[in-house]
Amino acid sequence: MAEPALPEPQHSAALLEGFLGSATLAFAFFDPELRLRRANPRLAELSGQAGPLGRPVAEAFPDCAAALEPSLRRALEQGEPVEGLEIVTPRGWWLVSCFPVSGPGGERLGVGLAAQNICAQKQVEEALRKSEERFQLAEASSRGFLYEWRLPENTVWRSRGFAVTLGHLPEEAPQDPQWWAAQIHPDDAACARQAMEEALRQGGEYSTEYRVRHREGHYVHLWDRGRVLYDAQGRPARVLGTATDISERKRLEAELEQASRHVRDVINSLVAFVGVTTPSGVLIEINRAALESAGLEAGEVLGQRLEDTFWWGHSPEVRAQLFDGLRRARQGEVVRFDLPTRTKDGGITLDFIISPLKDAEGRVAYLVTSGIDISARKAAEAAQERLIELLQQSEREALALAQIANSLSLSDPMQTNLDSLAAQIAEVTGALACTVELMREDFSITSMGSFGLPEALLAGFTAVQAAGERLPSQRTAQRREMDVARRFRDNALSDPRYAPLHEALRAVRWNTVAAAPLVQGQRVLGAVVAYYAEDDEPAISDLLQLSTITSQVSLVVENMRLFQEVRGKAALEERTRLARDLHDSVSQAIYGINLGVHSARAALPHSPADALRSLDYVLHMAETATAEMKNLIFELRPESLEREGLVAALHKQTRALRLRHNLEFDLELPHEPELPLPAKEALYRIAQEALNNVIKHAQARRVSLALEPCQDRWRLRVRDDGKGFDPHREFPGHLGLHSMRERALSVGAEFVLHSAPGEGTCVEVWLGVGGG
Secondary structure (H helix, E strand, O other), X not given: OOOOOOOOOHHHHHHHHHHHHHOOOEEEEEOOOOEEEEEOOOHHHHHOOOOOOOOEHHHHOOOOHHHHHHHHHHHHHHOOOEEEEEXXXXXXXXXXXXXXXEOOOOOEEEEEEEEEEOHHHHHHHHHHHHHHHHHHHOOOOOOEEEEEEEOOOOEEEEOOHHHHHHOOOOOOOOOOHHHHHHHEOHHHHHHHHHHHHHHHHHOOEEEXXXXXXXXXXXXXXXXXXXXXXXXXXXXXEEEEEEEXXXXXXXXXXXXXXXXXHHXXXXXXXXXXXXXXXXXXXXXXXXXXXXXXXXXXXXXXXXXXXXHHOOOOOOOHHHXXXXXXXXXXXXXXOOEEEEEEEEEOOEEEEEEEEEEEEEOOOOOEEEEEEEEEEOXXXXXXXXXXXXXXXXXXXXXXXXXXXXXXXXXXXXXXXXXXXXXXXXXXXXXXXXXXXXXXXEEOOOOOEXXXXXXXXXXXXXXHHHHHHHOOOOOHHHHHHHHOOOEEEOOHHHHHHOOHHHHHHHHHHOOOOXXXXXXXXXXXXXXXXXXXXXXXXXXXXXXXXXXXXXHHHHHHHHHHHHXXXXXXXXXXXXXXXXXXXHHHHHHHHHHHHHHXXXXXXXXXXXXXXXXXXXXHHHHHHHHHHHHHHHHHHHHHHHHHOOOHHHHHOHHHHHHHHHHHXXXXXXXXXXXXXXXXXXXXXXXXXXXXXXXXXXXXXXXXXXXXXXXXXXXXXXXXXXXXXXXXXXXXXXXXOOOOOOOHHHHHHHHHHHOOOEEEEEEOOOOOEEEEEEEEOOOO
């Protein structure tokens, strides 16, 4: 049976009416006086009312006439379209185009209006904006590094993530902040500098974004945020922060911006596809935009069944989807669905509508199809999901690192910190138990912090190692790569090499062991081992999280090791100094007493006067030895401060130095300060170190020692008339100034040093009356 032909011209008018009635856009026509003459039903969503035609703009569009009428009038008077007008009404957000309408002879008939509801796009944009806000609230990211700017020394420390982010090893990059400023992109330098200056001036937190040059020459986008920390006197002392690589986010934003421009271009072109088919689905009309998208001419597609055309005939699934939609529309239903569509440049997704057009008898005579490209919306939704996933991952890793950092104290013993690390890692990874194991170069275990493991099992580990067998941690440290041993417990119970573990293993609930090496630079420090329940196998994301945390824990462990090493060196130096003082003072005095007694004994029979002078010398040396011994005993037993007081201790110290080194002292020690014992001990040790420096380095003749109240603080001052020095120089191997400054900070005091060559030296410590 032949397909019916379209009658002309009456039928074209009917088709136009049908298209306007089923279109997803709102259409209207105004005469030269801007009175509404024609409108499709969709216009009621924009105007908010439906009624007789012939009304002016103000009456037809009471909610938006003020925004709409100037654009209509401009299109009418200038004869040019006005596009891109966004109007918000109680019924939605609309993108409006106004265009002049002319007759066959060029006469101006009026002005047309086409409006598209863009609420869905705006919701996507708002969702993306909120996702961005949540992303900025995440702390510490694994895609960046930590840093600390020590303001007094003007040096910067950076974590190992610096190498991953910018290609520089932390030890290769200069610690001078000026070097970092020189790496910032010239266009971003002023903004980054202003953010830091405001934070230092006003205090609190800061957050800024800028580009930094990678070692290989390209630039990396960083999100830099942190906090300014202050000393006891309220002066900026340190800046702690994190710099996160947000290059991927910037790329996604660029992609989203490009997709947004694509959406606007599509909306400005109104629709991507409009066609008319017979009830059986044979295509009889097609719009130019659809043909251009396929690179075809009308004659190449007219007369084909719609599902067999270029746009959909390539995919059986899409053909079936479209065939079913045509069937339903043929039965009188308006059908709407998302339709994947092929174009000459690839593919898009259409918001596709099939509307039945009925004749006077109510029978379906034609099917009107239209589609708007929603590819940008789909891309935005996918990008939003990716951003949310990245945010959640960053939040998890930031919280994990923060918990681990907050659980440690360098002043605690190494074993305490290792146990704390193990507990925190188990908590953030969801493991039942955890060990943090330190090793020698031969991978033998020297220290082990544990959480969740019975003592019998820890003893069994020691026995296995003593028997020459390797534990999972030792194997992963030797290979420098993560190792996951599933069914470890079951396999170990059947392995005689692990016999020392068998009894303890029967009582545990874990079965899978994941071990990750602790590597700092080229050195293997040990390994972290997580123990997972047999019914809760670790996923890939869990193992990645364990690997990320281990890389940060390596730095923490190395810092703890270095701190213990420095503290041990300081203790050794203190013992060496006491031995030297004992030899230089007390032993010399005892030798003098012995010599004096022999002289007196030899002189007594024939010269009593000489014997008396020798005995006076003996008494003087005895007094000197007594003072020296009391001073050294006090240094070895600082708890005497609580019994005798700080002022008495300082008097004993200066008396011993006066007798030993013939120094003149000016003392200003009025009364005992009411301070906690730790504060008194810190002040005594600082005074002791300062006086020792005078003896060893100053070549002074007179020393002033003062302890006096100044308003709400106590001031300890040690000043000499010696040769002085340049305090800005470094003195390798000399820890005196460093130890004095650390002792002051440990009790919340301020340490001040004044010196210059030829002008002597003055050390001051300012301490609050409460000891902080």
